[in-house]
Each structure stands twice: as C-alpha cells, then as structure tokens.
Amino acid sequence: xxxxxxxxxxxxxxxxxxxxxxxxxxxxxxxxxxxxxxxxxxxxxxxxxxxxxxxxxxxxxxxxxxxxxxxxxxxxxxxxxxxxxxxxxxxxxxxxxxxxxxxxxxxxxxxxxxxxxxxxxxxxxxxxxxxxxxxxxxxxxxxxxxxxxxxxxxxxxxxxxxxxxxxxxxxxxxxxxxxxxxxxxxxxxxxxxxxxxxxxxxxxxxxxxxxxxxxxxxxxxxxxxxxxxxxxxxxxxxxxxxxxxxxxxxxxxxxxxxxx
Amino acid sequence: xxxxxxxxxxxxxxxxxxxxxxxxxxxxxxxxxxxxxxxxxxxxxxxxxxxxxxxxxxxxxxxxxxxxxxxxxxxxxxxxxxxxxxxxxxxxxxxxxxxxxxxxxxxxxxxxxxxxxxxxxxxxxxxxxxxxxxxxxxxxxxxxxxxxxxxxxxxxxxxxxxxxxxxxxxxxxxxxxxxxxxxxxxxxxxxxxxxxxxxxxxxxxxxxxxxxxxxxxxxxxxxxxxxxxxxxxxxxxxxxxxxxxxxxxxxxxxxxxxxxxxxxxxxxxxxxxxxxxxxxxxxxxxxxxxxxxxxxxxxxxxxxxxxxxxxxxxxxxxxxxxxxxxxxxxxxxxxxxxxxxxxxxxxxxxxxxxxxxxxxxxxxxxxxxxxxxxxxxxxxxxxxxxx
Numbered sequence: 001x002x003x004x005x006x007x008x009x010x011x012x013x014x015x016x017x018x019x020x021x022x023x024x025x026x027x028x029x030x031x032x033x034x035x036x037x038x039x040x041x042x043x044x045x046x047x048x049x050x051x052x053x054x055x056x057x058x059x060x061x062x063x064x065x066x067x068x069x070x071x072x073x074x075x076x077x078x079x080x081x082x083x084x085x086x087x088x089x090x091x092x093x094x095x096x097x098x099x100x101x102x103x104x105x106x107x108x109x110x111x112x113x114x115x116x117x118x119x120x121x122x123x124x125x126x127x128x129x130x131x132x133x134x135x136x137x138x139x140x141x142x143x144x145x146x147x148x149x150x151x152x153x154x155x156x157x158x159x160x161x162x163x164x165x166x167x168x169x170x171x172x173x174x175x176x177x178x179x180x181x182x183x184x185x186x187x188x189x190x191x192x193x194x195x196x197x198x199x200x201x202x203x204x205x206x207x208x209x210x211x212x213x214x215x216x217x218x219x220x221x222x223x224x225x226x227x228x229x230x231x232x233x234x235x236x237x238x239x240x241x242x243x244x245x246x247x248x249x250x251x252x253x254x255x256x257x258x259x260x
Numbered sequence: 261x262x263x264x265x266x267x268x269x270x271x272x273x274x275x276x277x278x279x280x281x282x283x284x285x286x287x288x289x290x291x292x293x294x295x296x297x298x299x300x301x302x303x304x305x306x307x308x309x310x311x312x313x314x315x316x317x318x319x320x321x322x323x324x325x326x327x328x329x330x331x332x333x334x335x336x337x338x339x340x341x342x343x344x345x346x347x348x349x350x351x352x353x354x355x356x357x358x359x360x361x362x363x364x365x366x367x368x369x370x371x372x373x374x375x376x377x378x379x380x381x382x383x384x385x386x387x388x389x390x391x392x393x394x395x396x397x398x399x400x401x402x403x404x405x406x407x408x409x410x411x412x413x414x415x416x417x418x419x420x421x422x423x424x425x426x427x428x429x430x431x432x433x434x435x436x437x438x439x440x441x442x443x444x445x446x447x448x449x450x451x452x453x454x455x456x457x458x459x460x461x462x463x464x465x466x467x468x469x470x471x472x473x474x475x476x477x478x479x480x481x482x483x484x485x486x487x488x489x490x491x492x493x494x495x496x497x498x499x500x501x502x503x504x505x506x507x508x509x510x511x512x513x514x515x516x517x518x519x520x521x522x523x524x525x526x527x528x529x530x531x532x533x534x535x536x537x538x539x540x541x542x543x544x545x546x547x548x549x550x551x552x553x554x555x556x557x558x559x560x561x562x563x564x565x566x567x568x569x570x571x572x573x574x575x576x577x578x579x580x581x582x583x584x585x586x587x588x589x590x591x592x593x594x595x596x597x598x599x600x601x602x603x604x605x606x607x608x609x610x611x612x613x614x615x616x617x618x619x620x621x622x623x624x625x626x627x628x629x630x631x632x633x634x635x636x637x638x639x640x641x642x643x644x645x646x647x
Binding site: 185186188189190191192193 | 268269272273276279280283305308309310311323
C-alpha cells in the first residue's frame, strides 16, 4: 500500500517563545526537530509497509531547511520525501497549509492512506490533518491509536478523553495519530547514510498548480490577533449527594452568584 | 574536545551511539546496576541502529571493518554505562579470533549474525589458576580422531551464558609448552558445554560474567581456529586488537564522569555561588578534562594505526589500555570528590562510574602486565635497532 505522511518541522521545545509584537514564534537559537506526533505517524506508516508492502512518501511544506526534517524520516526508513517550498506559501494558516499539502498530494499520484500527527507542538491547532481530508474529499479519523488494514477498509481505534472508539472507514483516508500509537524507531546508521545521499524532491507553487487565492498569507482567512496566557482556572467544586439534592445545591449556588 | 578530523560517517556513528545510549540506556542504567539484569534491550537497540558490526567487513555483513569506528561507538556507549559498554565490546573480543584466524567458511558461518547484532560472542582465556600467567592454563583439548575432547573450566568470561559463539583457548599438547595451546570456536548448547552462575561484581554489574565449564565436550576439528598449537598466538594477536577498545571504554567512562562533575559544579551553590567559580574545583575539573583528552588522543591514534594496517601494535595498544584505564580510575574518583557527599550516594551516577572504571585496570591484561609488555617492546625495539 502507498502511504503519504505529512510532517512539520518544529522548534525543539514545548516552551515556545512568542514575539509579542508580531505574535509569531521566535525560532532563532532553537534547534529544529520533526514534530513528535508526526514521528508516530512515520512509525505507523513504516509498520504498515513492513506488514503490507508498498511505499512510504513523506511530505512537508516549509522553508528549504525543512529538508533536514525530511532526511530524518529517510534515516528511519521512508522511501521518498518531498519538500513543498515557495515564498508564495509564507504566512499560511491551517486553511492555506492544508490546501497546499492536498494539492501536492494530488500531484504525487496514487495513495491508499494519508497519515498525520494529531497536531504540531508549536501551533497546537490539530486542523491541518482534517483540512487535508476535506480538500481531498476523503474520510478522516482523528486521534488514532491503532489501525488495522483489511483490503480497502481500515479498522481504526480512536483515543478519546473518556473512551476508546473503534470505527471502520474506507480507504483512501486521512488518519491523525496520537503518541500512544507506537514508539518511533531511532535512525539506523545505514538509514543515516542513505539520508545523506538521498534526494529531496522539491515542488513549488507552480508545480502543485495551487490557486493563489488559497496560498500563503493572502490565502489565509484567519490571522492571529493577540497571544496571551489565559488565567488559570480555579479549583472546581464537586457537588455530591442524591440528584435532587445536587440540583438544589447547584441552584442555590447559581442564585448566590446571581448567575440566574 | 580536540578536533580529531572525524569523517561525516564517523560523526554519524558517534552521534548515533550517543543518541541510542541516552534514550535506551540512561533511563535504565541505575536499575541494571542494582539488579544486574543483562542489557539485551540496549543491545537490540544498537543492533537496530547498525552499530554491532562496525569492526566487521562488509562482505560478512558488517559496516566496514574499522577499529576506529568501533572505538567511537564503544566510547559513547561507555560514557553512559560502562557495563553496557563492555558487553558491546566483549562481543568484538570473542569475534576477533574468528576474523583474524578463521577460515572463510568459519567467518561466513559466524560473523553475519554477530554483525547484525542477532548473536553475541565471547572469548575464553582466563582460568582460576591462569590469570596474568596464561600459560598456567589447565583446560585441555585432547585429540580423538576428527574431534577434540575439551575438559576444564574458564573463569570470569564476559558475555558467558548470553553469547552464542565462543572463542576458547585450551591446551592440546602440554609437552609443547606455549606452542601446545589451540583455539576453538564453540557454540552455546554443545553437549558437555555448560555455564557457571553469574558473578556478583563490584562494577559493570549488568554485564554477564560466568564460568564456561567443559566436561568431555566433543568439538569437531573444523572448529579449530588457525593451526593446532597456534592458541597463544591467537590470544595475543586478539588482545592486541581489542585493547584499544578497552581504552575507548575507559575514555567513555571518564568522559561520563567529567560530564557529571561539570554539570554538578555549575548547579551546586555554596558560599553564595556555584562551586564551578571556586578555583579549587576549577583545577580538579581542568586536570580531569586534560587527562581524558590525552587518553582519548592515545586511544584514537592507536586505533588509527590498526586501521592503517600496522603489523605490530603491541606497544601502542598496551599504552592506550594502560593510560586510559588509569585515567578512568583517577577521573571517576575525582568526580566523586567534586560532588562531595552527593557523589558518594547512589542517587548520583559517579560512584557507579568509579566502580565500573576499576575493572578497566584489571581485565584484558592487568596494567602491570601492560607495563611488562611496554617495557619488553621498548627493549626489543632498541635491540633490533642496534643490529
């Protein structure tokens, strides 16, 4: 089966600093890594390839230095990597990013499955994976912790807050994976040597035939107005007793606070 | 660190050995030290990273037969745990006799699995009454038609019981003295070949150290390494090749201790400032770093001589092993001093490093034997230059 994995190069810290004037990430001096959830996606793809055969192609949208992140995935065992890079993509929000990646995927030809990390540790939106599925008009399953492929169907376990949900979905589909799915493998020496020589396929805005109105800053309907640290939520209070009793207590409290 | 002109591949090997060690060994090393659990988990990770065959030629499944690259990996592994480091290196010690003296058939049979990290090797020379005096060996190999019958016990064999492949030295003809020993390849599971209990050691505690016990163990003559009577040559040439590896292990342990001492000195506040700003501490750290670098330079130079095809490396190999292991002992003890009372506690890793370091002055030839070798080489050199 042919699998496409979408990854993002992110700063190597969850403590991202923000430039308060521009509301963008300060990337200087912070080493870059493959977004950890995306490494789980790469590992999942490699395991599926080991079981079912096929090809793993890893793609990313980013500046030229994002090629390093792609090479990391070759060292893990990815077959091909594609870097979609163009000045026209600068300032993309999740709408423009998912559009750009979906256009790239269309140009890559046949695929059975698309895997993404559930979210990136810098932006934390968790929107790009689902966005790609929408642009390609194929099914999506998010927060995936387990996947089994049976012919043209995937049996997928979703890790939700309270329960795990098992769903079936036809292929091709987009799955976004959680870190509980697997433990990403370390690179091997042979893989690193292959990565050193490997060619990173480059694609630009013209090659993916992207509609300019969906690209980059101009194609991004959202913009970050302000970034701030929200106030910590105070400790909640749990009311106990019989339902009728609790309702009475609750109404009392709400009246006390003049909420009702 | 000095610039040793590492190639890009060598930098990859060093970085990868470090990465795997930090992820797979660091979280477990204190537990393994306490329980003595054999670090199969770590060895599997090194195998998956293609690091087990660095000293083995490519045609035998290895990564290019480089003593230097093997030393780089051994150093980085030992920097995190000396016990895992010796386990990794002892497989090379068990394999080198086959690489140096094995027939093509023997090499093809045993080396690919060792190179892939699927199997470990071990080397059996030492006995209860034959330590520094290897000629005092009592294990016998009596010829019987197409077979040799082995009887006797090898002691303190690293990877004993865990390894599948053993290079063992035994006396095949006592009347011939040093020319009466022969080397054999044995396999775990051969009838008459069993193991003693795992020894309870001061340091390198996760490594397996066991007796190899031979009771009428029947070995086919095709398992002979080199010619009959070449046993001591096999042993000596093997140790020449592997002593730089012990040097690398010692450098790694010492570097690990220096890392910890430096980190602690910058964090520990006394008299209102980090102790790293106190000259008494600075001087200890400066001496530690200088000694570690000198040991590393000697080990690397020796390993490069081996890779360049030098014929006689007894002198530099002994010097590298001697110097690096003495440095490891001194530097780890100094690291405990820098950490003070904390250094003496098991919550910090430096007391383990000192316990691990001690063995490097003892095994693969005690440092007293190394000095004998060095002096002998010097005298030989002088004598031959006067001819």
